[in-house]
Amino acid sequence: MGRAVLHLHPAGPHHRHVHLVRQPVRRGRHADRPITGIGGKCLDVTDNSSADGTPAQIWSCTGGANQQWTRAADGTLRSLGKCLDVAGGGTADGTRVQLWTCNGSAAQQWTWTAGRDLVNPQANKCLDVTGNTSADGTKTQIWSCTGGANQKWTLPS
Known part of the structure; x- marks a missing residue:
């Protein structure tokens, strides 16, 4: 679905062209x-x-749906209708990060810092790519923030 936006363009002293443009509706902060x-x-x-x-x-x-994320107004990051979640609400270095039904828990809260870290405030730890590698299929976890490249993220603006 989308919303209709009306654009009026002058076409001379007595006429106007009207264009109706459909634009997608964005939900949350950044969809x-x-x-x-x-x-x-x-x-x-x-x-x-x-x-x-x-x-x-x-x-x-790849542009697939499993790589599309919404920064929701409630502090969650969502894909495929679920939330990015710290497994078991853990706070220890190495706790895996997963997709889980959104439940409002602190395990699903994420803050993006000016330094480009994604921090889970409950654990006070960064979203981290294990092994500091960029190989396809490398899993994520939470880890004490080190400033390493494997903890830097660019989110939708």
């Missing part, structure tokens, strides 16, 4: 765009699966 990280790779939902517990990974950007 359905890729989040990119190390090596320009996209944050990706493994195997395009919306099943609870599906790991978040990085993958070469």
Whole structure:
């Protein structure tokens, strides 16, 4: 769905051209765009699966639905209708990051800092690509923020 936008353009002293343009409606703060990280790779939902517990990974950007993320007004990051989630609400370095049904928990809150870190405030840890590698299929976790390239993210503007 979208919204109609009316554009009036003068076409002379007594006439106007009218154009009706359809524009998509954006929900949340920033809707359905890729989040990119190390090596320009996209944050990706493994195997395009919306099943609870599906790991978040990085993958070469394809434009697929499993690489489209919405920064919602409630502080969550959403893809495929689910939320980016710290497994079990964990706070320890190495806790995996996954897709889970949105439930309003602190495990699903993310803050994007001026330094381009994605931080889970409950754990006070960064979204981290394991092993500091940009290989397709590398899983994500939370880890103490180090400033490394594997913790830097570009979100939709």
